[in-house]
Each structure stands twice: as C-alpha cells, then as structure tokens.
Amino acid sequence: MQMKLITTLLTSLSTMTGGTTFATTGSIPFPVALDAATITQPSIENIDQNALIVGNGDINALIFSRGNELIMQVAKNDVWDARLVTDEDGPLGIVDVRNHSWTTTKRPPSWGKPYPTQTPPCVIRIPLGGKVVDTKLDLRRGVAAISTTSGTITIRALAQENVFYIEAENGISMEGFRQDFLPAAEIQRTGTIVSAKQTLPGDIDYKGMVVFAVKESKGNRHAVSVVTSREASKPLEVATQLVRNALDNKAAILIDTHETKWREYWSKSGVELGDKDFQNWWYRQLYYFRCLSKPGAYPIALQGGYNSKAKWHGTWTVNYNAEQTFWAAFSSNHPELAEPFIDLVNEFHPRARWVSKTVFGCEGAATLHNMWPFEPDPADCKSVNKRQFAFAPWSYGVGLSGHVGSILWLHYAYTVDTTYLKDKIYPILKDYALFYADFTEQCKVSNEKVVFGPSIDPEHGKFGINNSPYDLGWVRHTLRAAIQAATELGVDGELVSRWTNALNTLPYYSRSGDEGKDIIKVPGVSNYNIITPVVPLFPAEQVSWFSPEKEKALFRRTIKWIESRYNRNNSVVMINVARARLSMTDEAYADTKTWFKGKEQPNGLFYWQAHGYYMTEQIAVAGLINEFLIQSVENIIRVFPALPKNQNAKFSSLRARGGFLVTAEQEHGDVVRLGITSTVGGKLRILSPWSIIAVHPKGDSSNVTTLKPDERGIVALDSRPGQELVFKRGH
Numbered sequence: 001m002q003m004k005l006i007t008t009l010l011t012s013l014s015t016m017t018g019g020t021t022f023a024t025t026g027s028i029p030f031p032v033a034l035d036a037a038t039i040t041q042p043s044i045e046n047i048d049q050n051a052l053i054v055g056n057g058d059i060n061a062l063i064f065s066r067g068n069e070l071i072m073q074v075a076k077n078d079v080w081d082a083r084l085v086t087d088e089d090g091p092l093g094i095v096d097v098r099n100h101s102w103t104t105t106k107r108p109p110s111w112g113k114p115y116p117t118q119t120p121p122c123v124i125r126i127p128l129g130g131k132v133v134d135t136k137l138d139l140r141r142g143v144a145a146i147s148t149t150s151g152t153i154t155i156r157a158l159a160q161e162n163v164f165y166i167e168a169e170n171g172i173s174m175e176g177f178r179q180d181f182l183p184a185a186e187i188q189r190t191g192t193i194v195s196a197k198q199t200l201p202g203d204i205d206y207k208g209m210v211v212f213a214v215k216e217s218k219g220n221r222h223a224v225s226v227v228t229s230r231e232a233s234k235p236l237e238v239a240t241q242l243v244r245n246a247l248d249n250k251a252a253i254l255i256d257t258h259e260t261k262w263r264e265y266w267s268k269s270g271v272e273l274g275d276k277d278f279q280n281w282w283y284r285q286l287y288y289f290r291c292l293s294k295p296g297a298y299p300i301a302l303q304g305g306y307n308s309k310a311k312w313h314g315t316w317t318v319n320y321n322a323e324q325t326f327w328a329a330f331s332s333n334h335p336e337l338a339e340p341f342i343d344l345v346n347e348f349h350p351r352a353r354w355v356s357k358t359v360f361g362c363e364g365a366a367t368l369h370n371m372w373p374f375e376p377d378p379a380d381c382k383s384v385n386k387r388q389f390a391f392a393p394w395s396y397g398v399g400l401s402g403h404v405g406s407i408l409w410l411h412y413a414y415t416v417d418t419t420y421l422k423d424k425i426y427p428i429l430k431d432y433a434l435f436y437a438d439f440t441e442q443c444k445v446s447n448e449k450v451v452f453g454p455s456i457d458p459e460h461g462k463f464g465i466n467n468s469p470y471d472l473g474w475v476r477h478t479l480r481a482a483i484q485a486a487t488e489l490g491v492d493g494e495l496v497s498r499w500t501n502a503l504n505t506l507p508y509y510s511r512s513g514d515e516g517k518d519i520i521k522v523p524g525v526s527n528y529n530i531i532t533p534v535v536p537l538f539p540a541e542q543v544s545w546f547s548p549e550k551e552k553a554l555f556r557r558t559i560k561w562i563e564s565r566y567n568r569n570n571s572v573v574m575i576n577v578a579r580a581r582l583s584m585t586d587e588a589y590a591d592t593k594t595w596f597k598g599k600e601q602p603n604g605l606f607y608w609q610a611h612g613y614y615m616t617e618q619i620a621v622a623g624l625i626n627e628f629l630i631q632s633v634e635n636i637i638r639v640f641p642a643l644p645k646n647q648n649a650k651f652s653s654l655r656a657r658g659g660f661l662v663t664a665e666q667e668h669g670d671v672v673r674l675g676i677t678s679t680v681g682g683k684l685r686i687l688s689p690w691s692i693i694a695v696h697p698k699g700d701s702s703n704v705t706t707l708k709p710d711e712r713g714i715v716a717l718d719s720r721p722g723q724e725l726v727f728k729r730g731h
Contacts, residue, residue, distance in 0.1 A: 028263060029270030029652035031140070036276070037283035039137035039604045044146070047073070048613040049601045052137045052144045054157040054164070057294025057337075059226055061124070061164065062306050062614075063144055063155060065132055070146060070153060072124035072164070073177070075305035076226045077340075078298035079211050080373045081115040081182060083203045086384040093396055093463075095360050097442040100454055102463060105392040111313075116372055118305025118314045120177040121226045122185070122196045122213035126153060127170040137604070139287040142262040157291070158254070159261035163246045165254060166222040174215040174224060179308060192216050193240055205381040206374060214239035218247045230374075265290055269333040269655070271629070274648040277597060278625050284604040285622035289328065289337055292616060298373070299340035300325065303614045311612060316344070316371040318404050319397065319458040319470075320530050320570050323539060325616040326407050328623030330414040331630065333655040342408055342424055344371065349428060352401070354378040354386065356435045359396070362442070364434030367404045369395035393463040398439065398455040401432045402474025406539060409481040413635075416659040416680045418488065426485045430492065433482035436475045437495075437502040449507040457522045459529045459570075469509040469520050470532040473540030479503045509536060511554070519558045528566040531575055533558050538578040544633040545581060545641070545687075546712065552582055559584070568595070569610040573620045580627040580642035588642055589628065596621060630664070632656035636714060637676070638687045645669030658682055660719075674727040678719035685716045692730030697723065706730045 028034060044050040044064045051062040051073075061072040089108035096102065130150035137144050144155045153168040166172055176185020176196045186197040194215045202208030210229040214236065215222065223243035227235040246254060273279040292300040302314045302321055316322040322341065329338040345367075352365035354377075360366055369391050378386035390396070408425045411417070443450035452475070453466030479499045486492040511518040520533040537543040537555045545552070559578055566575070572595050579588035599606045601613070608615040628643045629651050637656045643649055643666060650673075653661040659680040665673035671689035675698070678684060686693075688709040695717070696704045707715040707730070719725070 030272040033272040037280045055291025056157040058297035070126040083115045114181045129170045164224040212236045216243040269653045272650040293337040324620035331626040350377040362438040365431035399471035399474035402478040413657045440502040460525045473536035519561045531571040639664045681721040690729040694730035
C-alpha cells in the first residue's frame with residue numbers, strides 16, 4: 001500500500017476581527033485571545049501535569065524533562081499492537097428479541113491481555129545543556145520552546161509532513177520504547193541515519209505491522225519521522241526520505257510552511273470571552289484536537305499512545321467517550337477533524353453487520369461497546385468468535401449503534417454535504433435504522449407500544465432491562481436521521497415508511513413519581529456513571545428548547561434529581577450541555593467553571609476523574625463552551641443561549657446546522673452584533689435576540705429588510721450559497 005501522508009490544506013472561511021462583523025479570509029479572528037492561551041511553565045518535570053504536547057493530527061509527542069535531558073515520548077495514531085486473541089473466550093452472548101431471552105456470558109479472558117493497545121514507536125532524548133529556566137507552548141504557531149541557561153530548544157511536529165523538527169545545539173538521540181509483551185526495537189545506523197524498527201505482531205486473522213522511526217541531524221537541526229507498513233510498502237525508505245527532505249529545506253521555509261498551516265487552522269473560528277478561563281480552555285482544547293486529528297489520518301482513540309499500556313486498552317468506547325472526543329468539531333467549525341472517526345466506522349461496518357445478524361438475529365448493523373483497530377471482515381476470520389471481543393454485559397447495549405451514528409449525522413447536519421452523506425453517512429445510518437426497525441418489530445407489545453428490550457443501560461446493572469431512556473433516545477435519533485437522509489437523497493421510500501412505523505410504536509421514557517413531580521429514571525439504578533435519563537435531551541437531541549413546556553419541565557426535574565446521583569466520572573460535560581440546552585444558565589455556568597477549574601493542570605489540559613491524564617474526551621470542553629455561545633438544535637440558531645448576562649463575549653465563525661457560520665457579540669447583556677454566512681444556501685432560521693430584527697447583505701446597508709419574529713420568537717429567510725448577512729435590532 002502506498003504512503004498516505006496527507007497534508008490537506010484547510011480552507012479558511014469568513015471571520016471577524018475587533019469591531020467588524022466580517023474580516024479578510026485567512027486572518028485569525030482574535031489573535032490576542034489566542035496568544036493569551038499560550039502555556040508557560042518554569043518546569044516540565046512531571047509527565048502527567050507538565051508535559052507539553054506537539055502534534056500534527058497523526059504524529060504527536062509528550063515533552064518533559066528528567067534529570068539533564070528532555071524526553072519526547074512519541075505517539076502515532078495508527079501504531080497499535082492490534083492483536084486480539086480470543087482463543088480462550090467463551091461463546092458470544094445471543095439475544096433473542098422475539099422471545100425476550102438471552103444467553104449469559106462472562107468477561108472474556110482476552111480482556112486481560114496487554115493488547116490491543118497503542119504503543120509509542122520511539123523515544124527521543126535531547127540533552128538540556130543547562131538548567132531549565134522557562135518553557136513555552138505557542139499554540140498559534142504549534143511550537144514548544146524550552147529555554148535553559150545555555151540556550152533554547154525548539155520542537156515542532158510539522159503540520160505539512162510526518163516529521164518532528166527539532167532545533168537543539170547539543171544533538172538528540174533516539175531509541176525504541178520498551179514493552180514487556182513486545183520484541184525490542186532494532187536500532188540500525190547507516191551513515192547519518194539512525195532507525196528504530198519496531199515489529200508489532202499479528203494474530204491468526206491480522207498480519208500485524210512494522211514501524212520505522214528514522215532520525216537524521218545536520219548541525220543543530222534534527223528531524224525524526226515515523227512511518228508504518230500500513231502506509232508504505234517500504235516504510236524505512238519513505239521515513240528516510242521525509243527526514244532528508246526536511247533538513248534539505250531552509251529552516252525559515254520549513255517553519256513558515258508549518259506556521260501557515262496553523263494560521264489557516266486558527267483562521268476558521270475564534271472566541272474572545274470575558275471569562276478568561278473559558279477562553280483559554282477553548283483554545284487549548286482545539287489545539288489539542290488538531291494535534292490528535294486531521295483528515296486522512298487514523299482516528300485518535302481514548303488517549304494518545306504515550307503509555308506502556310493505556311487504560312481500557314485505549315480503544316474507542318462508544319457509549320460516551322468516542323462521541324465526546326469528536327463532537328466539538330462541528331460547532332467549532334472544524335468538521336474535518338471528525339472525519340477520521342467516520343472513516344473508522346465505515347471500515348468497521350462489515351463487522352457491525354455481522355454482529356447484528358449473529359448476536360441479535362436482526363437485519364442491518366449493530367455496534368457493540370468497543371471498536372478495535374484494523375478489524376478484519378468476520379467472513380475472513382478463523383479465530384474463536386470470528387475475532388469478536390465482547391465485554392459482558394456492557395457490550396450488548398442496543399442503543400450503542402445510535403450513539404456511534406450520531407457523529408456521522410452531525411457531520412451532515414453542520415455541513416449539508418450531500419455527496420459525503422451519500423458516500424459515507426447514509427449507508428451506515430440506513431443499516432443502523434434497519435437494525436432498530438427489525439429489533440422493534442420483534443419486541444413484545446403492551447398498550448399499543450413496544451416493550452423495547454431486552455438490553456442494558458450503559459455501565460449500569462445487569463442485562464435484561466426494557467425501555468432504557470438511553471436506548472429509546474438513540475433509536476429515535478437514528479430512525480429520524482435515516483428518514484431525513486433518505487428523503488433528501490430521494491431513495492428508499494419503502495424503508496422510510498417502515499422506519500416511520502417503528503418510530504410510532506416506541507414508548508415514552510420511563511418515569512417515576514406523581515404527575516408534575518415525576519422524573520425520568522432507569523428502574524433498578526440508583527447511582528449513575530453515565531446520566532442515561534438525560535440522554536434524550538443530550539446527546540440524543542430528541543428534546544430541545546423548542547419542545548413543549550411540560551416536557552422541558554420534566555427534563556429540568558430529572559437534571560436536578562440526578563445531579564447528586566452520578567459519580568462525575570463521565571458525565572460532567574453531558575449534564576452541563578443538557579442544562580445549557582434548557583437555558584439553566586446559572587447551574588450550567590457555575591458547575592462548568594468550578595469543576596474544570598479544579599481539574600486544570602499546569603500544561604493547560606485536564607485531569608479526567610477516574611480516567612487519568614491526556615484523555616481525548618476532554619476535547620468536548622470546547623464544545624461545551626460553544627453551547628453557552630451558540631446552539632442550533634432543530635436548525636434554529638440561538639445566540640448566547642446560556643451565557644450569563646454579566647459576561648461580555650465575542651465569537652467568530654462558529655458553525656450552526658445548515659452550514660451557517662455565525663459571528664456575534666454580547667455586551668452588557670445585549671446582543672450588539674450578529675453576522676451570518678450561508679455556506680450552502682437554504683432556509684435560515686434564528687431565534688431573534690430582538691423583538692424586531694433588521695437584516696441587510698454585507699456591504700449594502702441601504703438594502704434593509706425588517707422582520708418580525710413569529711409567536712415562538714423565530715425569524716426565517718432564504719439564503720444563497722456564500723451570502724453574508726448582517727443582522728441588527730430593528731425599529
């Protein structure tokens with residue numbers, strides 16, 4: 001397979017600077033705010049709390065000091081010991097929906113093995129040559145600088161190539177990363193080239209891979225590249241050419257190209273907030289996101305591959321963690337950063353179809369609790385259970401497929417890219433919807449509604465429950481998304497009817513308590529890891545600000561009830577987005593501020609309770625901050641829907657559903673500026689911040705149209721692709 005070193009240029013869109021609504025394409029909206037998020041530390045000795053991160057979306061590294069040297073612990077998204085050995089596992093569980101029965105299984109022995117796991121391909125050591133006096137991570141330019149008493153060391157993961165570019169006077173060295181379950185790396189020296197070859201074994205169904213890390217130096221300039229046999233038939237030759245090309249370039253040209261790509265990234269959106277903690281968290285999480293993800297790269301999983309063995313095998317856990325990692329991409333106007341995960345779901349799909357038929361006896365496709373890297377088609381597998389791992393009992397939750405599919409659907413909702421919908425989204429959603437329709441049709445019926453089960457509420461209790469709000473929220477989400485997608489593509493009319501019938505047979509969410517005081521809860525669950533009673537509000541989005549008041553009140557009560565009944569390990573982002581969606585402003589703002597301020601580390605990232613450091617799900621904090629600034633559920637734009645009135649704020653080119661880029665400012669509690677760019681045209685709907693709203697095209701203030709909101713406060717107008725509109729308070 002030929003090399004896939006993707007160096008996609010990011011297309012910059014209209015942005016805003018200072019007091020203007022729109023700015024020159026390609027400029028950074030709020031450079032002062034971005035620079036204020038720079039990380040400075042006097043010491044980087046603690047790998048968990050102080051390490052600096054550089055990355056380009058495929059390769060990344062933690063940089064920390066130990067004794068008299070800097071250490072770079074390198075990771076690459078597709079470097080996995082991906083063995084999945086099921087020889088000792090028992091049979092998979094089988095769910096008989098029609099008879100509401102299932103076979104009992106235990107946690108399989110394969111879970112206890114050290115693999116699958118990401119593993120560092122190499123370690124780079126850099127002599128300090130003196131005492132560290134200052135360190136700086138410049139987010140705008142993607143460079144780490146470590147100043148010592150003898151000089152400054154700079155480190156970049158080049159945005160244009162898979163090369164670490166290091167400027168250091170005292171040279172660098174490179175070695176393999178020792179793992180007791182892997183063969184030692186083979187170090188070779190050929191002239192000025194040093195290489196570390198790491199063999200990652202395969203299993204009966206998977207061939208494994210070879211990884212080459214290659215180093216070369218010219219004076220104080222050093223380059224290290226990492227290439228796998230997945231990417232290139234001759235990875236050593238490709239890695240060697242990469243480092244030589246880097247060092248053959250003049251330093252100024254190399255750095256300028258790198259910084260241009262970072263400038264293009266930061267030009268796509270920005271915030272300037274009165275709350276400087278929120279402001280810094282937003283920029284730092286989007287920096288972290290770009291270090292870990294880019295189109296064409298393998299998707300980042302639970303955390304970077306920096307460790308001897310990641311918790312939970314470091315894989316994609318789909319009942320919450322994977323969605324949180326990629327969800328922030330859309331409203332932040334970086335939908336491209338979610339595309340590696342969408343590619344993974346497409347690659348995994350033959351196995352999902354096999355799972356639906358084998359485990360549930362249903363049509364379509366179903367995803368279990370975890371996805372694993374490089375999964376072969378079960379039809380080609382010879383190992384026990386066709387190489388299928390299933391963590392009992394949590395793997396067998398029925399709502400999991402919908403949770404996975406939500407990231408795919410959000411890509412379309414925010415971009416309205418019908419080609420991408422046809423090629424990469426609808427085929428998956430169609431099969432998930434088929435699974436849910438078939439499952440629903442096999443369920444027992446009570447009072448004209450199905451008893452949706454058997455299933456399990458994610459990470460709570462035992463298998464066998466019915467009508468989990470998690471399941472029902474995601475089934476509704478998937479069926480409605482599939483119906484809309486099929487309708488807009490003009491296909492599968494008969495399936496649309498079938499999916500509609502399935503929707504109509506679903507029961508409402510299980511409630512407890514007297515009318516008007518009732519809440520949604522899962523029978524038999526008193527303490528929650530994942531706040532599943534709130535899932536229909538967020539992230540399944542079946543309830544919104546525009547829902548009936550009675551339903552919104554039910555979910556407000558549920559939020560207040562559950563806030564003292566969950567362990568805060570997994571759901572702090574989820575509960576505060578849910579609060580923001582219902583404009584529970586004081587609670588959402590205070591809890592977000594207090595919790596994440598208490599978890600913030602000196603290197604600008606967060607410790608994730610009960611999980612650890614460098615968890616990728618923390619990227620969702622940027623999405624949570626966006627929720628205070630803009631929401632667009634049901635394709636209705638709300639600006640500053642949950643920001644306290646005493647907080648001044650500006651944002652530029654945050655993305656709303658329908659492909660709209662929104663720029664706005666709140667000052668002293670009033671919306672004083674609002675501009676919207678329509679990227680694809682179509683109906684634009686806004687919850688008006690004013691009783692009367694005036695609109696004119698950018699640059700034509702004489703062509704003003706006055707609009708009066710409807711009874712819900714919404715104004716609607718048609719837009720053209722590329723049209724830029726300026727909104728003001730009307731008279």
